[in-house]
Amino acid sequence: MPDAPEKTIAAVLARHKGDGTRLMQILREVQEELGWLAPETITEIARGIGWPRARVEGTAAFYSFFHTRPRGKYCVLWSDNITDRMLGNRDLMLALCKKLWLEPARLSEDGLVSVNTTSCTGMCDQGPAVLVNYRAITRMTPERVDQMAELIRNQVPLDEWPADWFRVEDNIRRKDALLDHGLVPGEALAAAMEKGSKAFLDEVKASGLRGRGGAGFTTGMKWEICRDAPGSAHYVVCNADEGEPGTFKDRVLLTSYADLVFEGMTLAGYAVGAQKGLLYLRGEYRYMKDALEAVLARRRGEKLLGSRILDKDFTFDIEIHFGAGAYICGEESALIESLEGKPGRPRIRPPFPVTRGYLDQPTTVNNVETLAASCLVARHGGAWYAKLGTAKSAGTKLMSVSGDVERPGIYEYPYGVTVAQILADAGARDTQAVQVSGPSGVCVAAEEFGRRICFEDIPTAGAFMVFDESRDMFEVARNFAHFFAHESCGFCTPCRVGTQVVARLMDKLAENHGSPYDIDEMFKMHRLMQGASHCGLGNSACNPLFDTLNKFRPAYERRLKSLEYEPAFDLDAALSQARQMTRRDDAGAHLSNED
């Protein structure tokens, strides 16, 4: 029997010393024990951290993975990225629902189970993927669906489910400088500390290393501004929120290259003068917790973390924070809000996090891959690193390849590789288009496959979703439109309303009610959201739409019902209930679009 709820809550609060900025972790841990966040639980937590109750509820309600209503004993969430769809997740989900006598998104009457969809869980190379009680399961099949329904009905604890289901493969297909680093833990750090922090920072600047999250800000400059910014403490944050559908490289780095990532964070701490690093890991990767904690513990034992690192006057330690299913938290200022226990809404910038970030102190937020790559700079020097890749894009890039290819997985290339090269290596055939950098990125059509992956041409966080000629690019864009409508944080009207309007227009077209006016309206929305949204989510939400409308316009046009304006619904069918109730069937009891 679990302890009384009050005891559980008190224990979690004590573990976090009643610190409200740790609210995300408090909520997650309490929910893991109690199943959901009941109103009285929220009241209790608010009292414990001394915050107004409404603020605590505001945070709890913001994140998809926090439940403020009772949740089933089994909560099954199907990853709903387009790559999962292409692998048949919809049919599998409906089959599971049928077996469990259940409608999607509804809790079963006995409170046992709910089945729903969630945004991409980062298993695109081994889908269809699900989360069961937030534990990742890969490679779903009809057989597994049958077995899963059985396990749930018999209430078998998750720990006793087939271990094979929880296996997550790295699928590393091509290694280059980073994945073949050949460094032993501590080697890069020792090299940097040999040089001294200022000289190391100069090496990073000389290396030309740029952010791997997609925006490509120069890492050396970011670290220098942060180092020079006044503050009572400096912080290093590793952005492992990896929410962009189609991206899974950070998962692989943290699974098999955790030492490199943590060492990169330590290097950043050394360069900017921070004593604390925070790894913000997306909630979908909760299953990595124990392994990562073990690596941290080992590194502390090896004097690579903690006080007097490598017996020198440098103190630094790393803590892991978990997100709770919000794509927007990949934006660095939203991520910091989340780290402080608040809803992940992007801040108004400036001030930028480098001067006023976590707890209002200078903070450098870097991508997992950037930090890992900084180890190479520390070990081999800036000049060596600058020689890799192209003139403005030094180094290598991890590409997360998924979709219609024979060998999905992680491919590392020096910057400058062509789209065609990646397609050939991954065994893609009859390729129609590639969505580079996820829904907010670029849709590349066949005639552009000579384009290169680098900041000079196509910048990317690494997602590379491949669509062959059998795929309908309209459905790809529609999936992305719904993704953005779901993930908009709701703060600004252009994005909150605009993403919904676009999703509805796409549905109108999908249901064959569309006309050219609807396409005009979508272009109008694109311009409006790009210009008026508060952050990058709204700015880029219409990118896939805009690209596919330009490059695959017939995919839209053949859905148009007419070149005249078309109603969003069937006019005659809209009188059906009144006809039924009045038993009328005269001419006046019918409607058409032409009268």
Next chain:
Amino acid sequence: MNANTATPAKTKLRVATTSLAGCFGCHMSFLDIDERILQLVELVEFDRSPITDIKHCGPCDLGIIEGGVCNAENVHVLHEFRKNCKILVAMGACAVNGGLPAQRNHLDLRDILEEVYQTEPGLTHGGIPNDPELPLPLNKVHPIHEVVKIDYFLPGCPPPADAIWKFLTDLLAGRTPHLGHGLLHYD
């Protein structure tokens, strides 16, 4: 005659207005332009409108619609306006979004009819009216842009007279209507 005179002979624009599933509040707000209506009639003449009591709309430059679409007659009227008006404007919250009448959308129409005409105590139980003269209600109430193409939207419940005035004078002068600060608000 001087061939260089570029000023065309002044023809008045024809304007039609109607209220569908609305409360006529927008039309009342329209009348709140007060004495400016004298300037307006210098520029326009009214076709079908509650102001003229003309029953059917002929070819017009501008059509202004108040209210959403809740029954078959609304659909016919809206089609008539769209067919005859070069520019069609949705005026007010009900036309733009469905507004108050759309509050019934979370109920099933059959349940509503049954309760109102058959089961609810205190109401006369005359049965659900089925005279062919009466327009049938639609299953749901819709904003007008879901039925025909709408060119401009004038939000507000009702839009204030100054907003309507600004909107119309912009349109009549050939400018894309733009409600600036103070004219666009939601309280």
